[in-house]
Amino acid sequence: MSASIVENPDTLAAAPADPKKPLRDGAFGNATALACRECGHEVELGPFYACPECFGPLEVAYDFPAVTREQIAAGPANIWRYKALLPVPDDIEQSPNMEPGFTRLLEARNLAATLGLEKLWVKDDSTNPTNSFKDRVVACALSAARELDAKVFACPSTGNLANAVAAAGARAGIKTVVFIPSNLEKPKQINSAVYTDSLVAVEGNYDDVNKLASEIAGEEDGWAFVNVNVRPFYAEGSKTLGYEIAEQLGWRLPDQVVIPVASGSQLTKVDKAFQELVKLGLVEDKPYKIFGAQATGCSPVSAAFKDGKKVVRPVKPDTIAKSLAIGNPADGPYVLDVCRRTGGVVEDISDDEVREAIVLLARTEGIFTETAGGTTVGVLKKLVETGQLDPTAETVVINTGHGLKTLDAVADQVGPVATIAPSYAAFAATGIA
Numbered sequence: 113m114s115a116s117i118v119e120n121p122d123t124l125a126a127a128p129a130d131p132k133k134p135l136r137d138g139a140f141g142n143a144t145a146l147a148c149r150e151c152g153h154e155v156e157l158g159p160f161y162a163c164p165e166c167f168g169p170l171e172v173a174y175d176f177p178a179v180t181r182e183q184i185a186a187g188p189a190n191i192w193r194y195k196a197l198l199p200v201p202d203d204i205e206q207s208p209n210m211e212p213g214f215t216r217l218l219e220a221r222n223l224a225a226t227l228g229l230e231k232l233w234v235k236d237d238s239t240n241p242t243n244s245f246k247d248r249v250v251a252c253a254l255s256a257a258r259e260l261d262a263k264v265f266a267c268p269s270t271g272n273l274a275n276a277v278a279a280a281g282a283r284a285g286i287k288t289v290v291f292i293p294s295n296l297e298k299p300k301q302i303n304s305a306v307y308t309d310s311l312v313a314v315e316g317n318y319d320d321v322n323k324l325a326s327e328i329a330g331e332e333d334g335w336a337f338v339n340v341n342v343r344p345f346y347a348e349g350s351k352t353l354g355y356e357i358a359e360q361l362g363w364r365l366p367d368q369v370v371i372p373v374a375s376g377s378q379l380t381k382v383d384k385a386f387q388e389l390v391k392l393g394l395v396e397d398k399p400y401k402i403f404g405a406q407a408t409g410c411s412p413v414s415a416a417f418k419d420g421k422k423v424v425r426p427v428k429p430d431t432i433a434k435s436l437a438i439g440n441p442a443d444g445p446y447v448l449d450v451c452r453r454t455g456g457v458v459e460d461i462s463d464d465e466v467r468e469a470i471v472l473l474a475r476t477e478g479i480f481t482e483t484a485g486g487t488t489v490g491v492l493k494k495l496v497e498t499g500q501l502d503p504t505a506e507t508v509v510i511n512t513g514h515g516l517k518t519l520d521a522v523a524d525q526v527g528p529v530a531t532i533a534p535s536y537a538a539f540a541a542t543g544i545a
């Protein structure tokens with residue numbers, strides 16, 4: 113049994129709402145049940161996240177109607193264009209939400225040339241409303257929280273999730289409480305606190321914060337913890353990254369995708385999205401490889417991959433890539449499954465390589481990424497250099513966050529090349545012209 117998220121069985125079904133209040137019709141769209149990823153046991157749609165039979169993680173199951181490319185293209189330029197494939201009601205666009213998604217897919221010719229790749233795109237999720245991919249998952253969690261009549265919208269976070277939850281809750285007019293490790297980068301703290309008066313800094317690492325959140329979810333009624341008791345709904349939001357990549361490539365799948373791994377949810381959901389598109393006949397079936405990226409200072413999934421293990425041994429994180437610093441990743445075993453099944457790998461790089469890759473992406477493509485994106489681009493570079501990725505195959509690398517949130521990471525790397533008096537002579541003396 114590989115599910116690592118359940119520490120306390122009492123929190124299997126922490127209820128955000130009055131349990132007697134019935135859900136409205138179509139509250140979760142075409143979703144039919146929550147199904148256990150380990151044993152297949154199904155439970156009703158609700159604030160449940162672990163299987164009552166085996167404690168395995170629950171995942172949203174659907175009965176999809178026929179969906180056409182035209183229907184999707186006629187939708188809004190955000191994730192709700194895929195609402196038929198998400199656990200959200202048909203009138204989702206009527207309620208205030210952050211409307212994330214449909215971010216740019218940029219062909220990265222300069223970076224490709226530098227790395228020796230033939231065709232490379234950057235899926236740039238730093239342009240979402242709170243500048244990370246987390247707005248996607250939070251938008252879906254907010255819909256679930258609303259349908260379940262939650263009173264408080266909450267999360268334990270490595271930073272970006274707290275930003276997204278606090279902002280979405282503010283716009284939706286629902287109380288937010290967000291928990292972060294107290295050593296988090298200052299910009300990420302401010303980027304949450306500006307939206308909420310209930311940012312709680314916890315003395316401990318993310319895994320300690322997560323444990324505390326599970327405890328609170330078990331004690332308090334009416335709390336929707338986006339990545340704890342409504343995690344199955346939250347996780348589905350990451351599928352939209354996969355849908356968008358396929359649609360923006362002209363309704364086809366790429367050959368290779370490089371994705372950062374924190375809890376591992378995003379990586380597994382991009383794979384799920386590709387498979388759904390094939391099943392729905394929206395793209396042609398073809399082989400693709402999925403690669404996972406971690407920073408060496410928190411690389412439990414990469415270590416398990418390299419050791420040929422099926423389970424992930426938890427670590428204590430020590431890396432500048434704080435948004436990826438989950439030492440006990442809930443979806444780690446499933447990341448191993450996806451990468452092995454598709455022929456990809458999980459790889460890791462040092463903090464210095466993360467810093468170099470941030471500057472590389474900025475100077476080749478004009479995209480300023482945070483440490484998570486530095487990790488992903490740096491791992492892409494390493495995969496090419498070590499021959500683990502095919503340089504002739506079409507590749508997509510996902511940039512999940514914005515560099516302005518982790519300025520300190522490169523503060524010693526870049527800066528003025530000269531400080532001069534305001535005179536032509538002084539400028540000429542620099543030799544820049």
Ligand SMILES: *Cc1c(COP(=O)(O)O)cnc(C)c1O
Nearest residue numbers: 272374375376377378484512513
């Ligand atoms: C949360 C996060 C990830 C990874 O998310 P998981 O789904 O937990 O693996 C990647 N990049 C950034 C910037 C994040 O904030």
Ligand SMILES: [Zn+2]
Nearest residue numbers: 148151163166
């Ligand atoms: Zn089960």
